Amino acid sequence: MDPLLLIEWWWIAPVAAGGVAAGGIGMRRRSMKSGRRLAVDAARHDLRQAQQLATERRMAARLARAEYARVSAERSARRATPEQVAAAKRMLREKENDAKAAAADVRAKQVRLSAARAALPAASAPRPLERLQAEHDAITARWMRYETDASLQIAYPAMTDVKQPATAAYLRAAGAAVDARRAASGKVTTPAEFAAYRDAVADLERAFEAAEYAARVQAGEAPAAPTWQDAAQDMLSRSAEAFDRAAGAAASAFAAWNERKQRPDKR
Template identity: 45%
Template sequence: MDPLWAMIAELWWIVPVTTGAGVIAMLGMRHQRTIDARRLEYDAARLELHDARAHAWSTRGALKLARAELEHVQAERAAARASGSDVAAARRRLAVAQREVRAAATEVRMRRVRVSAARAGLAATTDPEHRPLARVMAAHDDITQRWLAYETDPARRIVFPGMSDGRVPATAAYLTARAEAQRLRPPSSQTRMTPVQYVAYRNAVDELARTFEAAERLAWQEARAAGMVAPEPRPEPAVVWAAAAQQFIDRSSAAIAWASDNAPSIVAMAQRLNDMTAPRTAKAPSAASSQRTDAPPPPQRTPPPPARDSRQPVWPVPARGSQRSAS
């Protein structure tokens, strides 16, 4: 038998095994890519929560440093080596650090809510069109279409010239955000992205939407001021009251949530204030002391008058005539 055919007869099983392994690896990579695409929003939310916690820890360190600086400046002020303006500046830095700590704590709570929302939305990302990257790219395309409506419509270019003028600050900011979002945009919604890349692209699209809204609002205001479009209709009173009521409900819910989160610290603070402001009650007298107070006081003895010393001379000296008359 030919040696070539003999080798093929011995090693024929390598071809199907290699092919099967390649197919299995390709299916596994495709499945893993699908899972990563579905978890992209959740992983990004966890990354943002981690960054928010790191920022919160840094603000706490800055707060401790501001307090130490204030104590140092106050000590220097007591030693007449610092002025009152230095103390005021240290107090302002401490107030700024306290505001930063509160803002960082709020950011951490908000990021936790986003993580919970992203975890709950994992079940709704089975459709490729509703996956995180596809939604962000759809929002990007929607903003681009809205801007092209001002660029391609001659009537809109006449009424809203500011939307095409790069010298207008709002339009220039939009064009800058548009270039940044276009630079970070992936080739397709099936492109594999890391959470860091996805967060950068999503934030760029959010900035693009914000700048476009600002430029469009300014262009409409200028058009109304020039009389090119009808004035903005006033909202109905019922709509205004409904919006105000909804805002009041949202603020009340936020206040209740804050109170429930900080209830232990509030109770402890109130207890400390109560202990500091409550009058101190006198101790109850003992039985022996009460008996002593009930008994009548002992009579006070008046000291006897001092004895007169006979050796002391009598002054003035009596006259001799008085002694004779007495005799």
């Protein structure tokens, strides 16, 4: 190649590379502005918070472990009471459980981030905020059926009775979801605002399902959730039945063995 051409065109490669990079950044900014990556950014925001909390809880568990070792040593030297050792051990167990829960939450947030990346909408598809608002509207529409349909009001009066705990919980969740929606519906929605709205809609759906189930229980259409006494009694009954079956099988086996032993040898 002519050296003069190299001199004249030496700047093209850096400028072209810079243009490609700038184009990529511009595309990402347009994607962020349009809200296409909002669910991904919110999931990444949740993951960072979960990782920070997990780090804090791991450190708290290490401190509790060191404190338990110190109190145990003090007890060996008869400078600490058994109650102090027991309290330090309980604290250690609590902090370790908190650390395990935080680690599990980090793994869950990593899965959510992967799912959000896989579900990244196409350019012509509804944006994550629009889909979330549609989910919110669908839950509200399900609730409004009980408010506007006279037959449903008669069949399930608990759904519109604010004195019912499940109904009151739904109404509180509905108010929280409306507030979160209002905060996330500005000109620019931050990942934190989207995450708060997403969680509020999830809480609203769970509250609606609980209220609907409670109303159906009162209407006699669904079995009530067993109390701990019922669960304990059921477990005892099952254990007794299993013991009886095992005892019967053992008795039958012993009787058969005894019969074979007493049978005369015909050889």
